[in-house]
Amino acid sequence: MYNKKKYLLVFTATILLLISYSFVKTNQVETSPRNARALYLQYCASCHGENLDRFAARKWVYGNSVKDVSSTLKNGRPAIGMPEFGKAMTDDEIQALAVYTIEKVAQVPAVVPSTFDVKHIIHSLDLTFRLEEVASGKLKIPWGMAFLPNGDMLVTEKAGQLYQVSKGVMTAIEGVPNVVVRGQGGLLEVAVHPQFKKNNFIYLAYAEGENANALNTSIGRGELRNGKITNFKRIMQAMPATSSGVHFGCRIVFDKNGYLFFSIGERGKKENAQDLTNHCGKIHRIKDDGSIPADNPFVNTPNAIKSIWSYGHRNPQGLYYDKKTDVIWENEHGPKGGDELNIIKKGANYGWPVISFGINYDGTVLTPDTAKVGMEAPKHYWIPSIGPSSLTKVTSSRYPGWEGDFLSGSLSFEYLERSIMKNNRVISSEKLLHKIGRVRNVVQAPDGYIYVAVENPGKVYKIVPVTK
Ligand code: HEC
Structure with a gap:
């Protein structure tokens, strides 16, 4: 038993x-x-x-x-x-x-619907607001945004179109140059000359090349009148042309003296950033017709590209000129981690790829160094990477509570990053519009409102404060 x-x-x-x-x-x-x-x-x-x-x-x-x-x-x-x-x-x-x-x-469905409810009133830490849609329809990747003196918005679609948005009506502008759309390249930035009222100049940044395997970023200038660009001329072409489809930059800002600053990424070849004999991985400074100012930092350096203002950048896609302090701020994509917020100084080296807070995408070490003598440390860095697409500062009195803070579009995490600033330092941050979609651009317009461009489906929203 x-x-x-x-x-x-x-x-x-x-x-x-x-x-x-x-x-x-x-x-x-x-x-x-x-x-x-x-x-x-x-x-x-x-x-x-x-x-x-x-x-x-x-x-x-x-x-x-x-x-x-x-x-x-x-x-x-x-x-x-x-x-x-x-x-x-x-x-x-x-x-x-x-x-x-x-x-x-x-x-995966052809268009993934966003889980973000744009009709909600949104309570941020220091401000209550809602979103107002100001452009959509034909847009997929609205890349650049700029404003004309009459308040109309210009917005580029990466696939190659430029639109003018006037009181909610969107019209395609004629006379846009042919651009090559490949990888991150296409029709990128648009900027309006500070004296547009007098000269009607607008600027476009775009990917261009002999063929799709020999590409880089160009900047051109034309005159915009009645929905049409005339006399369009390339004023700058970044070298060398390459088959790489990444890191084209390219944002444009003007300073108070009318100099034009623009950024170019290192085009996927990190060594470019430390090499002054090419355009890639640099911030450049030119006159409004493309000529070189005599006091640029490398005009007397043999073989250096004369338009270079600063170097050692990876892929700067955010550029902001602060009129009040006469300072240029920049943000750029790091690799895996190590996205940076920088103050751009004449002739300075920002260290990529010699110093970085990031690592390679496959997890291996990129560089053991995060600082080095003669190289600028970032004012702030992001780990994990937010994928910063754009940068603006809130200076308008429309947003009490946000004044003096920076906004960066996050491509990776699909939100708007608010960097809360004190004495040029990021003391805290806040995620706004979380999961609204890849935030491709954020600009404070001359009307004092902040406009946010989101990808797929492409939309531009205005941030409208709500008072109690
Ligand atoms: C740094 C960003 C990045 C990371 C990290 C990354 N990819 Fe990609 N991948 C891209 C880009 C950019 C493209 C080209 C654009 C596209 O096809 O969406 C691409 C394209 C692809 C393609 C399409 C190639 C083709 O023939 O069209 C596949 C498949 C792919 N990735 C898979 C992966 C997988 C799986 C991983 C993780 C091991 C990964 N990727 C990690 C950026 C990345």
């Missing part, structure tokens, strides 16, 4: 063990996509979205077989800005992640 009981016990235990083993086994098959999910969140989500939503309406450039995508992940695709992960994952992991990516992308 006792033996029989013992036998039964051993028997039951064995069965239980077998069941749990098979459970673990089947579970293991099921966890392999979960492993891929974990890898995805660790390495990919910051650029492609947590739910792969930035693969929406996907046209594969390099094919979507498991073999193609595995190769994309392993070796990267520099031409379109996709980093390599061969060192971060085993071949098996890469393959599992490729399978996961292909399966999930097939399920």
